[in-house]
Amino acid sequence: MKNGWLKGSSLFYALLISILIALICTALISVAYYNRLLNEYDRTLERLLRNAESGMQWLQAAEEREIPARVFDLYGDGQDSVKVKKEQWGLFYVAHCEAFQRTLRGHSRSSRSGLLGSNYPAYQKMALYLQDNFKPLTLSGLTRIEGIAFVPQAGVKSGYVDGTSFQGEQLIAGERRLSNRGLPPTVEPMLQRLEAQFGRRDSISSGFLPDTLQQSFGAPTQFFRARRFDLGSQRLSGNICLIADSLVTIGRGAQLEDILIFAPSIQVEAGFEGSVQLFAQQQLDIGRGAQLRYPSVAMLIPSNVQTRPSLRLAKEASLSGMLMIYSKQTKNAFAGIKLETNSTVEGLLYANTSLELSGSILGTAICSGFILRTAASAYDNHLFNTRIIAPERSPHYIAPAIMAVNGTTKIAKWLD
Numbered sequence: 505m506k507n508g509w510l511k512g513s514s515l516f517y518a519l520l521i522s523i524l525i526a527l528i529c530t531a532l533i534s535v536a537y538y539n540r541l542l543n544e545y546d547r548t549l550e551r552l553l554r555n556a557e558s559g560m561q562w563l564q565a566a567e568e569r570e571i572p573a574r575v576f577d578l579y580g581d582g583q584d585s586v587k588v589k590k591e592q593w594g595l596f597y598v599a600h601c602e603a604f605q606r607t608l609r610g611h612s613r614s615s616r617s618g619l620l621g622s623n624y625p626a627y628q629k630m631a632l633y634l635q636d637n638f639k640p641l642t643l644s645g646l647t648r649i650e651g652i653a654f655v656p657q658a659g660v661k662s663g664y665v666d667g668t669s670f671q672g673e674q675l676i677a678g679e680r681r682l683s684n685r686g687l688p689p690t691v692e693p694m695l696q697r698l699e700a701q702f703g704r705r706d707s708i709s710s711g712f713l714p715d716t717l718q719q720s721f722g723a724p725t726q727f728f729r730a731r732r733f734d735l736g737s738q739r740l741s742g743n744i745c746l747i748a749d750s751l752v753t754i755g756r757g758a759q760l761e762d763i764l765i766f767a768p769s770i771q772v773e774a775g776f777e778g779s780v781q782l783f784a785q786q787q788l789d790i791g792r793g794a795q796l797r798y799p800s801v802a803m804l805i806p807s808n809v810q811t812r813p814s815l816r817l818a819k820e821a822s823l824s825g826m827l828m829i830y831s832k833q834t835k836n837a838f839a840g841i842k843l844e845t846n847s848t849v850e851g852l853l854y855a856n857t858s859l860e861l862s863g864s865i866l867g868t869a870i871c872s873g874f875i876l877r878t879a880a881s882a883y884d885n886h887l888f889n890t891r892i893i894a895p896e897r898s899p900h901y902i903a904p905a906i907m908a909v910n911g912t913t914k915i916a917k918w919l920d
Contacts (some may be wrong), residue, residue: 508712518796551584552603552614559586559601560616564913566590569597569693578603594764594781595801595826596621596916598743600722603673607611617721619762619799621902621916627852628901629678631655631894633870634885636683641874643670643889651894654683655670665888687856687870694906695830697907698783699805704747705729721919733767735760742920753778754780756794762919767806773817788815790823798824799916800850801904804840806831815840817847817863820916824850826904831857839858841871850896861890867897 515780518761555578562578563571571590587602602615631651634641641655642663653660653676660680666756676677708727719726719742729747735754741761744753748767754760763780770784774791781801782788788804796802800823811829815829827849830838840857843849858873869892876886902916 534891549612549614552605552612555586555603556601556614557617559588559603560599560618560915563588563590563599563601564620564812564915567625569691590620592694592700592905593619593706594780594783594800595694595828595906597913598721598919599915603745604721611702613723617919618915619917619919620905620913621799622906622907623902623912623914626908627868627895627900627903628869629894630676633688633868633893634683634874635687635872636685639873639885642883642886643675644668645673646671646889647887647891647894648672649675649887650677652679654681660781663886665876665883665886666880667856668888678813678891687872688856688907690830690854691906695805697809698766698803701747701764701783702768702785702805702807706874713738713746714742715739717741717744718920723738733765735850754778762917781814784813786813788813790817790821792818794818794821796823796825798898799902799904800825802827804829804831813840813844817841817843819844820846822848822850826852826854828852828906829857830833830854840880850898851901852907854907860885861892864891865891866891868892868894868895868903870914 510512526705534892537861561677568593571588573587573589575587578586582711585604590597597620598617599620600615600617602613605612624714628887629652630648631653633654634656636656638658639656640658641660644663644665645668647670656842660675662675687733710727713728713733715737716739717726721743725745731749732751733746733748735758737757739759740763744762744763746765750768752765752767752770754772754776756773757775760778760780765780766783768785769787770782770791772794774793779797783803784803785807787807788802790796790802802815802823804813804815817823827841831840841855842860843863845862848866850866852867853865853869855871858875860875860877874885874887876883876888902914905913
């Protein structure tokens with residue numbers, strides 16, 4: 505600066521500095537604005553997640569067994585909308601809740617799905633319910649029953665099988681109560697719905713079963729029907745139902761999660777591992793060493809009262825969930841379910857026929873009677889070298905909803 509004059513370049517530098525300051529201020533304002541938007545978006549997502557959880561709690565507490573898809577205002581303030589539905593899925597119910605809200609970035613959504621089972625406290629400590637057919641229960645060998653036991657009025661006694669007497673310290677390690685002439689009730693509408701699935705031909709999504717398919721429980725069920733299915737290396741999970749006219753075979757290489765399978769006969773090959781609900785009319789065979797993870801179901805629903813259907817859990821096989829047979833026969837002298845040596849059921853076994861038990865039940869056995877077959881003879885209402893231990897069942901076990909009589913529902917498994 506000389507004689508009060510500025511150099512011409514000073515104006516250029518002043519403009520440049522002003523532009524830089526303006527850019528910096530604009531950037532700071534933009535960062536603050538978008539940071540505020542992100543914070544609001546995060547708070548919205550958190551709110552939607554809480555709303556979805558609240559919707560699931562509402563579905564668990566709802567008295568209705570099934571709830572068609574409906575939208576309602578969760579808190580009545582016009583800001584928290586949820587879409588809920590509850591429908592039967594095998595022996596469970598599947599509950600789905602989707603929370604949504606309009607934001608500056610469009611519609612934001614959060615959803616949860618879960619299998620609902622029975623939170624019926626009576627089954628947590630019950631080891632045995634043996635229908636009263638005026639015959640005593642006879643125990644032999646290394647047999648142990650631990651937990652509350654409902655037994656016939658004729659009582660429990662020790663006996664001999666192949667020259668071996670009862671070798672335990674006490675016949676029943678727990679409280680004894682008297683059973684009735686009938687078995688604990690089940691939810692009949694669920695059984696009727698399952699029977700109807702075998703003949704279902706409507707809403708079949710496709711005749712072609714892909715090798716890999718994952719279907720969300722928030723989407724419609726994918727139904728597939730064929731004469732038979734050979735599942736060797738398929739990867740199927742979620743909201744999928746297979747219906748066969750004759751036979752379904754499940755190989756050890758199949759990866760199945762949460763799906764339903766209906767067929768007259770189902771064969772699970774040795775070594776298979778997965779979580780699946782299986783429903784058969786004539787024969788259901790679970791091969792040696794197969795492992796059906798919780799919450800799996802294996803159930804026989806005989807269609808012809810003149811036949812003698814069978815459900816077999818082979819040696820060293822295990823099932824965590826529920827094993828069940830529901831026969832309409834009036835005479836249940838045959839053994840509808842057979843558990844072979846070293847096989848294990850963790851959870852609940854229900855048979856309105858007789859049970860041939862050589863394996864272990866970690867939980868509850870409910871049946872009309874027992875049959876014991878040896879090389880020399882057959883025994884009625886006898887147990888030999890077997891275990892029924894209620895305390896060894898997981899404390900987090902939730903029974904299928906088919907036993908939800910005077911009980912509340914609870915999440916048995918969260919679904920994708």
